[in-house]
Amino acid sequence: MNGPAENMNATRFVELNDGAYPVHIEYQWLNAERAEAPIALFLHEGLGSIALWKDWPQTLCDRLKCRGLVYSRPGYGRSTPRRAEETWPVEFLHKQAHEVLPALLDALGIGADERARMWLVGHSDGGTIALLYASAFPEALAGLAIMAPHVFVEAMTVEGIEKARRTYETTSFREKLSAYHDDVDSAFYGWNDAWLNPAFLRWNITQEISSIVRPLLAIQGYDDEYASMLQLDEIEAAIPHTQLVKLAQCRHSPHRDAAEAVNDAIAAFVQSHRARFSA
Secondary structure, three states: OOOOHHHOOOEEEEEEEEOOEEEEEEEEEEOOOOOOOOEEEEEOOOOOOHHHHOOHHHHHHHHHOOEEEEEEOOOOOOOOOOOOOOOOOOOHHHHHHHHHHHHHHHHOOOOHHHHHOOEEEEEOHHHHHHHHHHHHOOOOOOEEEEEOOOOEOOHHHHHHHHHHHHHHHHOOHHHHHHHHOOOHHHHHHHHHHHHOOHHHHHOEOOOHHHHOOOOEEEEEEOOOOOOOOHHHHHHHHHOOOOEEEEEOOOOOOHHHHOHHHHHHHHHHHHHHHHHHHHO
16 A cells, blocks of 8 residues: 555555546555554645645654554645536535545555544644544544634634635735645635535534544634634533643644644643553
């Protein structure tokens, strides 16, 4: 699966059949030589990709002594772009959690035993996908650590996404973002149009995620421009065993704004539950 030793951590592609047409998913293993180590699987934000994570997944995997699996969802990075006429439905995050992620794990030969030892690390939309996966497949992971997740839509979320659209269309933001995506309009408008769909205002997964049984760490900054601490509070209400970390002077990207605190929190969380499983 990982190829010659010198290329074990290289970026690769795998083909998935996404309904009417196949898609190619860009993925990368980190610390692939640690064949027996648990997997930390990284789920990027709504405008993210492998490249936009930069070196943070490697740093965290080294800290956790894990293998890492990073991939760009369809429409992002170097994965197959969204078709020009395709509009993502309100349930697009559910599809990623319930269909695309399991299909990717199958295609990469990650079996039930490895999935049961797998940690999900998700940011923003990726955090929501992690929650939806953990609720649908409650035994197929060891636990999850999520940053700035969304479980319902707030007015400030819509305002932030509307502002992002204006910025994309009137400033150099589009050019900067294009460094991380082969088709930057695919990535931006897939995400932006879905979240600004009026039907999305009624989207709420707080009841759905109450079935999560695995350990859960939820992290958010007080200065998050896309959501308030109500997101974490609603998660804790639905999943009482949730461990919360609320960070001062931190915006929507805790792993960039407060990397040391985030790394410490995730490492302590994972290590404590590893010790419990071992015991």
